Amino acid sequence: MAGTFGLNRSLGSAIGAIALVSVLSAGAVLVTINQLHEVTEDRARSTRIIRGLNDFRAAMLNQETGLRGYLITGRESSLEPYRAGRAALEETITRLRGLIGQDAEPARLLADAVTAARAWQTKIGETALHSAADPATRPEATRIESDGSGKEFFDTFRARLTAIEAVEENLRAAQNERLLRAESNASVTLWGGTLLTLLICAGIAVAVNRLIVRPLLEVMTFVGRIGDGDLTGRIAVRSRDEIGRLGTTLNAMVGGLADLARTNRSATANLNAAAAEIRAS
Template identity: 30%
Template sequence: MTGEGKRPRERGLSAWTTRRWLRVGTAISLIVLALLGTTGAWILSRTESLSKELVDVRSPALTTATRLESAVLNQETGIRGYGLTGTPDFLTPYREGVAEQESRTAQLSGLLAGDRAALADLGAVRDAVTRWQERIARPIAAAPPGSSSPLAVERAAEGKTTFDAVRAALGGQQERLRAERVRTRDELVTMMKVRNWVFGTIAVLIVALTSLIFEGLRRGINEPLDRLGADARTIAGGDFDHPITPSGPADLRRLGEEIDSMRRRLVRELAFTEEARLRLDAQAADLQRSNAELEQFAYVASHDLQEPLRKVSSFTQLLQRRYGGQLDSRADQYIDFAVDGANRMQVLINDLLDFSRVGRLHNAHQSVDLDDVLERTLSALSVGIEEAGAVITHDPLPTLVADPTQMGMLWQNLIGNAVKFRRPDEAPRIRVTAAREGGLWRFTVTDNGIGIAPEYADKVFVIFQRLHTKDVYSGSGIGLAMCKKIVEFHGGTIAVDTEYREGARITFTLAPEPPETPLPAALPPTTDSGTERTR
């Protein structure tokens, strides 16, 4: 591992990632909010409890105690009137007071069920009223009507003392209930103030937490991401030397370091690419010079070499005509060799020039009807076709955008080979097919000739390669190499169908439209083999 890839080990808060910061921040926020919520819920519950106690207990209890006092006073008034006059009507408020007393006492017992002090006061009131009733009210009420009760006069002083005790008990009870109501009300007011403060504090803390969270996100995530994005845009704009300064949580810093590492690798790759481009430019310049030299060679071959070759050919033919038969047989054989070699050299040079011109001089793409091109080719080869007795059939051929001259050379070489490499005892049968295959046209040229062995399926397209010597089959060994160059110049491929055993089958593809930039067909390699082995 290189020093560039090593990072110092991070410790403490600097090693915290964005996820960890978010988790811790969320946990703290939830804890604070939970505490505040619990406090608020308790305060709400306490406020509701106090309010309920004040409304449902303290105020009704005080009211009921006042009504209890009124019922006892009604009893005392009725007994006192009956005792002085003996009139039975005075007993009515007494009896009503007794009934209301019992009702109010039971109601107070229910309201004050949980308050021991208040129940003790109620018990004191009940005991005082009971003593007064037993000693004064009931004996006087039991006296016969019609005249004043002697018992009322006799127990007047005791009745006053006993009822004063009742009044004192009732007053103490009401005083305690009134004090409890005031205390409950004050506590409720205090709790409501506390509630308002707590909820105000909760609102402030929520706003503060929200502000802290947004500020933390802005400083810890948004700003580092904005800086990282700005650095990335600067680099994307072409300033590849602009460094990226990592910031923020650990994972964002690691992201920045990785992007900066990518930037440095990109700078190295660009430097290497620029160096390679310069080398390619130099090689392209060398290739242009080489192509210029090759074109100069073609010019020399077509002019300078043709002239002495024609002279050699002319004089050897003249020597053959004038002195043939005048010298011995060995001399005639030598002259024949010279004439044949000169002719073969001339054919070879012409074929080589045609091969070199493919894609360089012939480049006039236009709409070409391959049916017409094939018919013209058959017409040009008609003499050889008639001599061989060949039968040639073909499918309807498409119209393509291509170089018509090169298409003619393609058909001429393929049909010419099919006619030439025939079996001695069988007339050639040649079939040309065409079928659309995706975005290309696939063509086949099938014959019943001597065929091509699978091990030579690639070699037959190499220039100057032959499968037979010139004594068996004539030719320069350039035909199929030229076909390959023409097909590739038109964006297709060509091959021998090695599965076909009844003769030879050549398949090739052509594009309906020429490629935008045709690849230059390079000169195929040659071999140093002494045996001529290609068609």
């Protein structure tokens, strides 16, 4: 029937609203999860950079310790920390460059630190080792290692590494704030979507009771009265949906039954009158 608002459309709209809220909530949760993932990855990157800076310091300290041990003892085995430190430093520099990437300030600081470390290796480490190999120049090797120029290189790269560490610590503080905000957004989104879904479900329950359950109870009561022979009542039609059309149809049916009953009563009265006239004749 044209112009009616069917129950299927009402229920479909309600179900569609629930589906829309669910999709929007799921989308918001996914966005928040992505934010959490990004923040977690950034924090892990900063942590790895700080560990790499500590490895840088340890590698240089091992080289210095190995060099001093060799200059003191003259034994080749004393150079093991030095050689291990050189290899560890190369690996650490490669790892730090990959972690820092295109970040301008940390990349510049790392380049300065690497330059200072390389200068110490060339001007102090390798020069002292070369001089220490010849007994005649061994005192010169000791002088090179202890004259204080090596400390300047160490102070330079340590200062640069400390500056990078400060940058990463500031980033981690900002990342912690982002993490807290993302967790808060995830909680609000989850609980908000759940609450909104519950409200829609409660509204559907109320609507079903008002649009379907109560009208059907009225129809069942009305049909029961018809079954008992009461053709005088009419059901109130309050909507234009399927149940409203059912009520209109029942009212029309009851009206037709009432007219048929009146016709039957009139025909019966006419028959009774005719029969009485026949008996009188």
